Amino acid sequence: MGIVTFVDETTSGSRTDGWGLEIAEERLTVRELIRRRVFQEVAEFNARTPGVFQGLVQPEDAERVLNGYALRTPRRIDPEAQTELALKAFAGNGFLVLVGDRQVTDPDEEIELALGTEVTFLKLVPLVGG
Numbered sequence: 001m002g003i004v005t006f007v008d009e010t011t012s013g014s015r016t017d018g019w020g021l022e023i024a025e026e027r028l029t030v031r032e033l034i035r036r037r038v039f040q041e042v043a044e045f046n047a048r049t050p051g052v053f054q055g056l057v058q059p060e061d062a063e064r065v066l067n068g069y070a071l072r073t074p075r076r077i078d079p080e081a082q083t084e085l086a087l088k089a090f091a092g093n094g095f096l097v098l099v100g101d102r103q104v105t106d107p108d109e110e111i112e113l114a115l116g117t118e119v120t121f122l123k124l125v126p127l128v129g130g
Contacts (some may be wrong), residue, residue, distance in 0.1 A: 002022070002023060002026075002113060002114075002115045002116070002117070003020040003021065003022055003023075003116075004020065004021050004023050004033070004113055004117050004118075004119055005018045005019070005020050005116070005117070005118045005119070006018060006019055006020075006021065006037055006119050006121065007118060007119070007120045007121070008056070008120075008121050008123060009120055009121070009122045009123070010122070010123045010124075011122065011123070011124055018118070021036060021037065021040055023036065023113055025113065026112065026113055026114075027110045027111065027112055027113065028110065028111060028113060029107065029108050029109065029110050029111075030090075030097055030099075030104050030106065030107045030108070030109055030111060031087065031107040031108060033097075033111070033119065034056075034083070034086050034087060034090060034097070034107070035083045035086075035087075037056060037086075037119075037121075038055065038056060038057075038079060038082050038083045038086050039079045039083065041053075041054070041055040041056065042055065042077045042078075042079040042082050043079070045077055046076045046077060049074060049076065051070060051071070051074070052065060052067055052068040052069065052070050053068050053069045053070075053071060053077060054067060054068035054069075055068070055069070055082065056086050056089075056095070056121060057082065057085045057086045057089045057094065057095075058085075059071065059077050059081075059082060059085070060081070060085070061073065087107060090107060091107070093124060094123070094124060095121050095122055095123045095124060096121075096122040096124065097119065097120070097121060097122075098119070098120040098122060099111045099117065099118075099119050100117065100118065
């Protein structure tokens with residue numbers, strides 16, 4: 001069992017400190033890696049139910065705020081629905097996935113999760129005016 005570190009970055013230069021998730025397998029598809037990440041962040045949100053969701057993608061009926069996404073009405077987030085949103089965002093270039101220093105573009109590609117693997121989710125920020 002190893003720990004995979006997830007780091008979020010934006011094209012504007014911001015970067016999170018990252019957080020770790022224990023993964024028993026040595027190989028996973030990118031799709032499964034995204035699913036596990038989303039399930040973990042949704043589980044943590046649902047356990048605490050704070051006003052702001054700090055996750056990979058914006059839940060439905062939420063608005064972007066400084067440190068995440070504010071839900072218009074307090075509720076639990078469905079991890080399956082959130083995973084679908086994340087996979088659609090990945091397919092639509094809403095974010096890039098970098099494993100180590102290599103970009104992965106196919107959600108069904110298996111990646112090797114060596115000890116200390118860092119997975120970066122580079123969130124693409126739309127350009128203003130174009």
